[in-house]
Amino acid sequence: MRTNLSVEEALALVLAEARPYEKTEELPLREALHRVLAEDLSSLVDHPDQDDTAVDGYACRQEDTLLARPEAPVRLRVVGESPAGRPFLGQVGPKEAVAVYTGAPIPKGADAVIRVEDTRREGEEVLLLAPASPKDIRPKGDDLKRGEVYLKRGDLLTPARLGLAAAMGHPRLRVYRRPRVGILTTGDEVVEPGEPLPYGGVYNSNAYTLMGLVAEAGGEPVLLGKAPDDREALKERLKAEELDLLLTSGGVSMGEYDVVRRVLEEEGEVVFWKVRQQPGGPLLLARHRGVPVLGLPGNPVSSMVTFFLYGRPFLFALLGRTDPPYTRLRATALTPFKGAKGKKVFRRGILSFQEGLVVRTTGNQSSGVLRSMAVGNALVVLPEDQDKEAGQEVEVIPLTFVL
Known part of the structure; x- marks a missing residue:
């Protein structure tokens, strides 16, 4: 067992416990928000699927409009319209225009668009007060190209990325299962909120702060309740669940009743104990029945800070996330x-x-x-x-x- 480590040494050992994680599931888009992609995702379509307009206006031939200005408008005959979802199927000829609306395909024969605010409509004709331009035409595949990868394995599915997956044509996504993280509070003095608080007792705040931190980091919190300061009782509780990470809170310091470290030394392997940091110095890393165990200090702030600095990076590494666990x-x-x-x-x-x-x-x-x-x-x-x-x-x- 190593002891008295630097923060950097301790973090490296914690991350080394994040073995390759292969637990995946397929979810419909509506259930995949804030999950982590388990495979690269390529587009099934071009987007747009053909040249379209980025503005409301009129599609026409640029050469017909080059001399247009406010004092000498160019007059074009409007031969149809092309709203999004109902494209104009004809062809634009000389001195002709088609009314187009944002997202609509550019009709055949047209190579430019004039914004509606630079025009004046007169019955079946439109007066152009400026030349039309091709700059408001979005070319086919401008956003997405069929077969190109736009989302990577390990990407967190934010709302924008979920929308991107939908735009690429994917109704279901392969994501990593949320790692199951057991949360076990120890200490005779700890009682659940709502119960009578005995003399010298404290309410079990650590279980709920850690529950929130685990969920925020992408894990599935598994509340294992409280274990008393008794070795045999603690051994029984440690057998409870199939987990990817176990968090214990309390019982890792040097007191006579700090039994977590002693039980893990007897039944598992303690990788390190104590880090040169404040708060959270008595942090412990162990393995128990093949499961990594982070023994967090019992003080509420120490428990939260050590999870944020070590438990959160562990879960990010386990899931292979492409974003960092925190920013400096x-x-x-x-x-x-x-x-x-x-x-x-x-x-x-x-x-x-x-x-x-x-x-x-x-x-x-x-x-x-x-x-x-x-x-x-x-x-x-x-x-x-x-x-x-x-x-x-x-x-x-x-x-x-x-x-």
Whole structure:
């Protein structure tokens, strides 16, 4: 077992546990939002499937319109119209025009479009106040070309990508199954919300914050309830489910009743324990019955921060996602941020934009102050042995993309 690792060393070992993931399913488009593609996706069609117009106006021959200007309009005979879905099937001849509407195919014989705002209609004729231009014609395949790959395996299906898959002609998509992530809270003092709170007890907030974080990262949270501070009871709970990742909360520190680490040492293999970071130093990585186990600290902030820094990247790597699990930015500190000796520190901050990115502290940085994660939207990263003063530039990791 390795111990006292740097953040970078610990993350590399966590990511090494993300073995190739082959669990897939096929879903209809309406059920595939926010899932991860399991195969490259190529277009089944050209889009547009022929030259079409990007504007409302009149399709005509450019050569007939070259001398058009407001004081000397060019007059063309309107021989038909071409709304989207009902193309004009005839041909445009000399001194003729067809009324076209955005998305409609360009009729045969036409090579230019004049915008409707540059025309004046007079009965069966249209007066052009400017020359027609081919620039408002979208060529066949301008957006999509049949057979070309536009979505990659590992792409998260955002609303725009889901629409792109539909535009390519795919009614169903092969996606990865959501990895099943067990969430097991430990501790005699932990009780469920709604139950009477005993003296010295705490409500089980970690299960629900982790449930949300797992779902947000693309996993399927499996709530395994609470295990008491008892080795045999914990061993029974660890047998409960078929999982792709197990998260335990609490029981990984150095106390007499921190039994998670001891059970995993007896029944599995502990890869590392303790990372030089704050909060979340007692983080543990193990394997139990072939399942990776992240032993998260019990303090609410430590539990959330360590999942965000290690559990979220693990799930992204497992799914082969093409987007990064989080983003690193630079911002100006509006308040001081205190570092720690020999540890990389992640302080909670409020990131905003005020003629540039700025960040201020959420206040009390104790790892038991869960409300700091509710009001904060970023982690301020401080290297070992470094404080930052107001006005200095700091590294920040947004917890949300809403500033």
